[in-house]
Amino acid sequence: MNRYKFIILGLLGGVAIWTIDAFIDAYFFNEGGFIAELLHPSDFELYIRTSTTLLLFSFSIYAHFTTKKLQIANALLKGIRNGTPDLIFYKDKDGIYLGCNLAFCHFVGLDSESDIIGITDYDMFDKELADFFRENDKAMLKAGCAKQNDEWVTYPDGRKVLLNTLKSPFRDATNSVVGILGISRDITERKRTTDEMERIRYNQKLILDSAAEGIYGLDLEGNTTFINPAAARMLGWEVDALIGQPMHDVLHHTRGDGSPFPAEQCPIYSTLKTGVAQTVSDDLFLKKDGSSIAVDYLSAPIIEHGKCAGAVVTFNDITERKTIAKHATMLLHAVENAGEAVLITDRNAIIEYVNPAFTEITGYSSEEALGQTPSLLKSSAQDPSFYKELWQTISAGETWHGTLIDRRKDGSFYPALMSVAPIDDDHGEITHFVSLQQDMTLYKKLEDQFLQAQKME
Numbered sequence: 001m002n003r004y005k006f007i008i009l010g011l012l013g014g015v016a017i018w019t020i021d022a023f024i025d026a027y028f029f030n031e032g033g034f035i036a037e038l039l040h041p042s043d044f045e046l047y048i049r050t051s052t053t054l055l056l057f058s059f060s061i062y063a064h065f066t067t068k069k070l071q072i073a074n075a076l077l078k079g080i081r082n083g084t085p086d087l088i089f090y091k092d093k094d095g096i097y098l099g100c101n102l103a104f105c106h107f108v109g110l111d112s113e114s115d116i117i118g119i120t121d122y123d124m125f126d127k128e129l130a131d132f133f134r135e136n137d138k139a140m141l142k143a144g145c146a147k148q149n150d151e152w153v154t155y156p157d158g159r160k161v162l163l164n165t166l167k168s169p170f171r172d173a174t175n176s177v178v179g180i181l182g183i184s185r186d187i188t189e190r191k192r193t194t195d196e197m198e199r200i201r202y203n204q205k206l207i208l209d210s211a212a213e214g215i216y217g218l219d220l221e222g223n224t225t226f227i228n229p230a231a232a233r234m235l236g237w238e239v240d241a242l243i244g245q246p247m248h249d250v251l252h253h254t255r256g257d258g259s260p261f262p263a264e265q266c267p268i269y270s271t272l273k274t275g276v277a278q279t280v281s282d283d284l285f286l287k288k289d290g291s292s293i294a295v296d297y298l299s300a301p302i303i304e305h306g307k308c309a310g311a312v313v314t315f316n317d318i319t320e321r322k323t324i325a326k327h328a329t330m331l332l333h334a335v336e337n338a339g340e341a342v343l344i345t346d347r348n349a350i351i352e353y354v355n356p357a358f359t360e361i362t363g364y365s366s367e368e369a370l371g372q373t374p375s376l377l378k379s380s381a382q383d384p385s386f387y388k389e390l391w392q393t394i395s396a397g398e399t400w401h402g403t404l405i406d407r408r409k410d411g412s413f414y415p416a417l418m419s420v421a422p423i424d425d426d427h428g429e430i431t432h433f434v435s436l437q438q439d440m441t442l443y444k445k446l447e448d449q450f451l452q453a454q455k456m457e
Helices: 002-028 034-039 043-083 102-108 128-144 188-210 227-236 247-251 269-276 321-336 356-362 384-395 442-455
Strands: 087-092 097-100 147-154 160-171 177-186 216-220 224-227 278-286 291-306 305-319 342-345 351-353 400-407 413-424 432-441
Touching: 087 102, 087 160, 097 432, 128 177, 160 188, 216 227, 224 413, 227 278, 227 305, 247 269, 247 278, 269 278, 269 291, 269 305, 291 321, 305 413, 342 356, 384 400, 384 413, 413 442
Parallel strands: none
Antiparallel strands: 087 097, 087 177, 147 160, 160 177, 216 224, 216 305, 278 291, 291 305, 342 351, 342 432, 400 413, 413 432
């Protein structure tokens, strides 16, 4: 019934006007009886009554629909206000609450808005927090404009949350400031997420900055998204100068022989197109000064939502390693082709390497010698004290030089000129011994012939 009260009142008003006019005509103007006036009005009376009734009914219809729209608007506003999880409140300039939504009621531990109206912050919070709220209110009112701040508050159940609060002037119909309108949002989880993301970013930066390998990231166009200090240092650039640069054009545009290296043939671009990791050994990266470094690198895809969104390239400068390997190859070649027997043992005198000259001189193959000790060459030409002195010398970190008689695999003896030296590690500890031995058989034969010739003279 309340939905149609204005229409019903309009109809009742029309009936009342019709009845009252008939009563006035019958009893004050003696124009006839009440029933006659009610049922048989004159044309003028009929016009007046009908016009008045229609006007009243039209007003009732207008009032009905206007009120209905207002009710819908109020219901919608109330639904939005009480449906939002944000805390909404408003109070006068003295800090007395004029209203709030349900979320605010739950926040302060009260049942309804009626329990809030008429009280202040001091009735709901401890003095320190209430003073904080009042100071913020006064600052906002003094400024005459909206103010925003973050504040840690404690719920009645003991939960501590971080609220982001926006307070603005509450104005009446004349635009005069009559109070404060506030909206507070719980940003505790967002704060925790932000802090966690900052922690992750910090750890990632710490890892990148401390990594010895060069690391840089690329977007799908091959432009640098990040690069660590080690990579920039190896390439001779500053970190900021490389951000956003097309890295293929910067450091990978030519091959080792100086010929052009098209981007579409680059393994890194293959990763960007296919999303498949690529491993490359002994490639070339160009430095800012035009020189180059030899590198091994891995380009790994960055997968987001099942699609390749970029790549991370990790590389190592192997220039020094290649130089060392080259020198080692040269040294090995020299040792393999040397005329002297070369023998290397561990610190316990177990043979780990012999060169071809060792086999040629002693008759023992490398398979027969490896795992043995140099005693397999020991002859009876030297007494035990000789070998004891040799071992004491090299164990003390000194090089031994001398001559001795050794025995071949076939049992024959041969004179040899030998030196034995210790090999130290980076800490000065002996790890191996190396022996160089020259067969003096021919020299001894020539020497004997020379002495015989002298005797004959």
